[in-house]
Amino acid sequence: MFTGNYKFADRIVEVNSIFEKVHDYCKDYRTDDPADFSVTTNEADIDYEKSRSDLKSFSNDYYEELAIYRKICEQMPFYDTILFHGSIIAVDGVAFAFAAPSGTGKSTHAALWRELFAERATMVNDDKPLLRVGECVTAYGTPYDGKHHISNKIAVPLKAICILERGEKNSIERVSAKKVYSVIVQQTYRPMDVAALGKTMELIDRLTQKVELYRLHCNMDIEAAKVAYEGMNGVC
Numbered sequence: 001m002f003t004g005n006y007k008f009a010d011r012i013v014e015v016n017s018i019f020e021k022v023h024d025y026c027k028d029y030r031t032d033d034p035a036d037f038s039v040t041t042n043e044a045d046i047d048y049e050k051s052r053s054d055l056k057s058f059s060n061d062y063y064e065e066l067a068i069y070r071k072i073c074e075q076m077p078f079y080d081t082i083l084f085h086g087s088i089i090a091v092d093g094v095a096f097a098f099a100a101p102s103g104t105g106k107s108t109h110a111a112l113w114r115e116l117f118a119e120r121a122t123m124v125n126d127d128k129p130l131l132r133v134g135e136c137v138t139a140y141g142t143p144y145d146g147k148h149h150i151s152n153k154i155a156v157p158l159k160a161i162c163i164l165e166r167g168e169k170n171s172i173e174r175v176s177a178k179k180v181y182s183v184i185v186q187q188t189y190r191p192m193d194v195a196a197l198g199k200t201m202e203l204i205d206r207l208t209q210k211v212e213l214y215r216l217h218c219n220m221d222i223e224a225a226k227v228a229y230e231g232m233n234g235v236c
Contacts, residue, residue, distance in 0.1 A: 001016055002018075002020045002023055003015065003016050005030065007030075008130060011076070011079050013038065014039070015068055016038060017041050017068060019061035026143045039071035045067035045071070049063040049064075073130075074191045077200045080203060082188055082200055083128055084187060085099070085187045086100075086127075086161075087106040087109070087110040088139045089113050089114070089124060090122045090156040091122075095124055095156040096159060096162060096232060098110060098164055106126075107146065109216075112221075113225045113228075116222055116226060123141075124139050124140070124151065125145045126151060128146070129141065137207060139158045159211065160211055163175075163180045163214070164216050167219065168219060170217065170218050173231075175215050177209070179215070181208060184204060184208060
């Protein structure tokens with residue numbers, strides 16, 4: 001068994017794993033501080049991740065990486081933190097989250113922001129960031145950052161969540177929580193533990209009250225990034 005402590009969203013997690021690879025994967029988040037909670041994997045956890053995957057060709061240590069993060073995210077709601085499936089980018093120290101079903105173009109849209117804003121833009125996480133819902137909402141980078149591995153070990157205040165939809169013309173509108181609630185729920189990790197699930201739904205409700213919500217119809221032109229940014233910052 002391999003053991004190490006890691007800091008995710010300002011919480012220290014003791015990770016106990018069968019394989020060493022997960023510790024290399026999370027090495028930038030390693031800390032010597034005492035743990036708030038611990039997670040431990042076994043062969044059954046690896047088999048469970050395999051059963052959920054469409055591809056069966058990955059190694060067991062890869063599936064253990066997924067199992068570790070799942071176990072972490074099962075406990076994070078008790079620390080007012082949820083896993084949100086989306087791409088989060090910060091411009092001038094303020095973060096914006098983009099969410100949509102897989103294949104819609106979240107990562108591509110975030111790349112347009114990086115192209116448009118250059119050094120003003122910093123990726124928080126391109127796939128599975130953590131959001132802590134307190135007096136404000138804070139977005140955290142994690143090593144679980146998608147196939148392109150684009151993230152930074154930072155914490156940034158989250159201003160808005162934008163739901164992406166494909167469109168020929170670029171347009172953005174502010175929407176109520178009711179209009180996009182189902183999408184936000186779908187893009188949030190929902191724990192199997194009943195108590196953690198209840199806490200997660202409470203946090204989703206609070207999240208939709210504390211950040212601005214938008215729907216963006218967009219193509220893949222860089223103008224889409226300009227329209228999105230200006231729309232979420234009140235620029236005419």
